[in-house]
Amino acid sequence: VRTGYGKNAVRVLFIRRHGRHHYIVELKANVEITLNSRKDYxxxxxxxxxxxxxxKNTVHALAKIKGVKTIEQFSLDICHHFLTSFSHVLKAKVYIEEAPWRRLEKV
Incomplete structure (x- = not known):
């Protein structure tokens, strides 16, 4: 019996600043949690x-508090949070996609 559950399509939008240029970054995260027990089932x-x-709110809070250096590091931050904050969490899986945004240049 597969007993994982979670939240899909958690959207995170932030601005990455590089000098005078600012870039919009859009992420979509899927988070799956597996608990130690199956008493819910x-x-x-x-x-x-x-x-x-x-x-969902935890993903947004971690983006604000820790920032998003890379999507790989952000995925690890999310997993680490759930595994260390909740003793009854056995496994945490995170899948993140980054949607490309292109700058509009002056014509």
Whole structure:
């Protein structure tokens, strides 16, 4: 029985500044959490469930607090947070895509 759950398509938009040039970066994160127990499935006890809105808000908060140097590092930051903040989390998987934005140049 696969017991993971999470939040898909968490969008994060931020500005990366390089001198006079500013670049918009758009990310889309999928976060999947697997818990140590299966009591939510076996007995209907949801006391260990981390709400999906909490997962979404955590992604946004980590982007604000830690910043996004690379999508790989940001993925590790998200996984590390859930694995260290919640003792009942067995596994955390994060998949992030970066959508390209192009600068509009003066004609």
């Amino acid at each position: 076996l007995s209907g006890d949801n006391s260990d469930i981390i709400p999906t809105d909490t997962i």
